[in-house]
Amino acid sequence: MNSLPLAISLGDPAGVGPELIVRCWQTLADTDCGPIAVVGGANVLRRAAERIGIDLPLAQVDRIADAALHWSRALPVLDMADATYTPGEPTADGARLALASLQAACGLARSGEAAALVTAPVAKDNLVAAGFAHPGQTEFLADRCGIAPEDAVMMLAGPRLRTVPITVHVALSEVPGRLTSEKIHRRTAIAAKALQRDFGIAEPRIAIAGLNPHASENGRFGSEEAEIITPAIRVLRDDGHHVTGPHPGDALFTPRARETYDVAVCMYHDQALIPLKALDFDEGVNVTLGLPIVRTSPDHGTAFDIAGEGIADPGAMLAAIRMASDCAARRRENESRS
Ligand SMILES: NC(=O)C1=CN([C@@H]2O[C@H](COP(=O)(O)OP(=O)(O)OC[C@H]3O[C@@H](n4cnc5c(N)ncnc54)[C@H](O)[C@@H]3O)[C@@H](O)[C@H]2O)C=CC1
Numbered sequence: 001m002n003s004l005p006l007a008i009s010l011g012d013p014a015g016v017g018p019e020l021i022v023r024c025w026q027t028l029a030d031t032d033c034g035p036i037a038v039v040g041g042a043n044v045l046r047r048a049a050e051r052i053g054i055d056l057p058l059a060q061v062d063r064i065a066d067a068a069l070h071w072s073r074a075l076p077v078l079d080m081a082d083a084t085y086t087p088g089e090p091t092a093d094g095a096r097l098a099l100a101s102l103q104a105a106c107g108l109a110r111s112g113e114a115a116a117l118v119t120a121p122v123a124k125d126n127l128v129a130a131g132f133a134h135p136g137q138t139e140f141l142a143d144r145c146g147i148a149p150e151d152a153v154m155m156l157a158g159p160r161l162r163t164v165p166i167t168v169h170v171a172l173s174e175v176p177g178r179l180t181s182e183k184i185h186r187r188t189a190i191a192a193k194a195l196q197r198d199f200g201i202a203e204p205r206i207a208i209a210g211l212n213p214h215a216s217e218n219g220r221f222g223s224e225e226a227e228i229i230t231p232a233i234r235v236l237r238d239d240g241h242h243v244t245g246p247h248p249g250d251a252l253f254t255p256r257a258r259e260t261y262d263v264a265v266c267m268y269h270d271q272a273l274i275p276l277k278a279l280d281f282d283e284g285v286n287v288t289l290g291l292p293i294v295r296t297s298p299d300h301g302t303a304f305d306i307a308g309e310g311i312a313d314p315g316a317m318l319a320a321i322r323m324a325s326d327c328a329a330r331r332r333e334n335e336s337r338s
């Protein structure tokens with residue numbers, strides 16, 4: 001168990017994040033996942049709990065270290081920015097709060113005051129209006145941690161599947177131009193190292209998808225497999241990684257195929273996220289690999305359409321908190337051994 005708290009950023013206060021955090025605290029309080037602390041938004045959390053009929057004990061703390069004193073009987077919330085609770089109706093104030101919470105929570109993880117960072121969902125376009133200059137939180141965290149955006153690797157992880165998209169938040173038409181052997185090699189190697197360090201998989205089995213239908217059918221439907229993906233696979237194998245591919249994307253996620261690998265490396269966002277969400281939506285976690293901090297998030301977004309109705313499933317947020325706790329503990333253990 002982590003003795004340090006996990007820092008939870010509030011996400012967009014008009015989304016499902018606040019009510020899910022409340023539900024997660026109810027489930028996790030005093031369990032071996034260790035203390036959690038929400039960074040800002042006490043009023044939002046209180047109102048979200050009221051709205052879904054939960055009598056929420058809340059402990060406002062000045063220092064995250066104090067969360068451990070309270071979390072078994074009250075949800076610890078760091079006293080800072082706040083906003084009005086307007087479920088389903090995002091506001092500029094709410095976006096500013098989401099950004100302030102993300103920035104402060106990231107700072108706590110980086111300084112070592114928090115064991116890990118768990119981010120509740122944000123709406124990227126609203127954040128941009130609040131001054132956010134990154135395609136997503138993944139790239140923001142890379143920037144804050146002083147690493148190249150390409151080296152912060154998104155992985156979606158559920159009980160049945162793990163996937164890594166090589167390109168992420170870009171238009172589909174730009175994907176072929178953005179794929180390079182170097183990028184596939186580098187991001188796959190980062191994922192392999194993180195699976196060892198944070199997930200305890202000693203020799204990760206990696207399956208790499210093609211880009212084109214039938215992985216190009218020997219060049220009939222495109223050249224990226226031969227020119228970009230296969231050379232990357234060769235170098236990864238030379239480095240000692242257990243890699244197969246390029247596999248036709250449509251065959252890679254069948255039940256039998258999934259038994260043959262620990263992670264599927266995919267060429268674009270939806271190739272990686274569609275199978276994960278189809279299989280594991282209510283338990284899916286978005287984890288950022290390659291950072292000096294541990295960061296997880298639920299696989300879903302703000303779900304403005306159901307916010308405040310009390311019907312949002314807390315499973316993915318719970319899985320994100322548990323995974324952050326496990327990864328942080330494993331990383332600390334590995335570091336103390338080396
Ligand atoms: N981790 C993050 O911060 C993420 C943020 N987003 C952002 O969220 C916003 C909305 O994105 P969408 O594509 O609409 O995806 P979404 O995941 O918010 O919603 C898609 C569908 O799933 C449902 N849903 C989502 N979470 C649910 C839950 N916990 N329980 C039950 N049903 C749930 C929604 O009601 C909706 O019908 C966008 O601005 C996007 O950028 C999207 C994915 C991840």
Ligand SMILES: NCC(=O)COP(=O)(O)O
Nearest residue numbers: 135136137138139286297
């Ligand atoms: N589709 C995943 C997603 O949008 C989450 O991105 P990030 O904000 O975690 O970078």
